[in-house]
Amino acid sequence: MHSIPHAFDLNLLLVFRALYQHKSVAKAAESIYISASAFSHALNRLRDVMEDPLFVRMKGEMLPTKKAEEIAPSIFESLALISQQLFQVEPFDPISSTMEFVIGTTDYTAFCVLPSLMKRLSVIAPNIKIRIMFEQQEALFQSLVLGHVDAVIGYSEQGEMNHSAIVEQLCFSDRYVVVVPKRLYSTMRLEDYVEAKHIRVSAWGEHHGIVDRVLKTMGITRQIALELPNMMVAPYILESSNLIMTLPSKAVEQFRTIHEIDVFDLPIKVPDYTVNLYTLASHQTTSPQSWLSQILLNVFEPANI
Template identity: 40%
Template sequence: MNIMHSALRRLDLNLLPVFDAVFRHQSVSQAADELSMSTSALSHALSRLRAALNDPLFHREGHRMSPSVYACQLAPAIAAALTSLNQNLSPKAAFDPAASDDCLQIAITDYTAFSVLPALINELQHTAPNLRFELRYLSHSPALNELLKGEVDLALGFKFSDETEHPELDTIDWFEDRYVVISNTRRTQLTLKDYLAARHLVVTPWNEKQGVIDLQLERLGYTRQVTIRTQSMLSAPFIVAQSDLLMTIPQYAAVRLRQAADITLFELPFSVPPYMTRIYSHRRSGKKAASDWLKQVLKGLAAKNQS
């Protein structure tokens, strides 16, 4: 037999504010005024509550309604429950980006953070300076389950050609880019033969066995020799700069990494579909006001990227 909330099922919860008001005011008339009820209606409600709880709850002493021992025991729990419900069920205040110190959880990879966060933080330092972020590196993509369970508020990922659109998720196509190859500065050319003969460093943020490049090579009947697989992009360009390894990455990242490491950029010597950074969010986010506002900012920045 299901006995969950059996005490609540036999009680009209609308009677609890009546109990709370009478206990605080120790007056039927003052409690009725607070609840915008007539004294007769409040007295009737109090009678129902006495019957449901099998206790007199209050007795009159002069002009006061004095609580029973049982009422004194109930009062703190009822007051706390009503306060909690009122706070949690009240309409959310309008989001004020200039004043908000909300903390949003964002699932990222090095690549996606590299392409989205610099522009975003540059924008927010003026419009939402106190908004905070916790960046989470997940072991898989897309972060569908985490978004659906409310564990992350946004996820930055890649758009896959066979990706299934989920009805609960909103997506923003943030940034489209093409792939290029980086190498040490000693290399002067890069043909397909050179590419296939070389050793490669591959960043695999989710420890995937095959990425876009290897899948495309496989379709063309080729394979490449992967010497290093790593989840982090931080050391990758410096390894390439001091070795004969090649690395295939989006051009946006390559151009900026060239400022930090002594590397050269080459055109990819075979055709690969463009790289797309995508931003995912849940349509019923737990931080809906902040998430909705941030999505509008991101959409505006995405439009600038694509113009």
């Protein structure tokens, strides 16, 4: 098996191709944006490696030797293959693409966005595949930076996002409400809220969200009877228990259509539940990822959620 000589500079192949095509050191150097002097030094290095002059000046032109003619097809083919496999960007056509996009999110956000997203994609990109990933926020941000995830959608109540490579765009804000079993309460006072036993949803894997932090400033601690990693099973538990829970209102609007529950305003003031779209900066994203980001932002427009 033959191998490339140690420390061989593959840029020398570009020098070979440029001179083969232009037959002039000055024109060849200009075509690859280096000086004529640097080009001559590179050509001499290539001659030493190949142990052949490769190009000889005749009648005012640099003409290829027999050796150069023999190796030219392989060099051109190799450069074309590298360009095609590593650097050529094919136009992205949503209507025909079969790409799979990976979106990191929480179950609440998926609950809000997926019906509208899949409906829209069925029309404008029917062969696109979507894979949803549920992980802790920090792990999803790392996957986004490493290119394993195309976008992250989630709430930002737990503090500032501190990844300089990631861009944050607001999708929507929502208010918290209290969800209780049907006819268990006629009102929801602070005393009722504190005395009740709660279901807590820890979507990002954190155990003390904004509600608990606000209560702590008031010297109050909730009684957590059940902690869940997602909210989808919670309404079924509410229907057969005396537990209560605090959720963003948009999810509750959907639950009310199929579950026997009552909804009250939260008896304490907490910041709104803010959902953001997290992507890499535009110069680090591919054309398909930029397209996906725009589709997601459109789905989150007020008329669509």
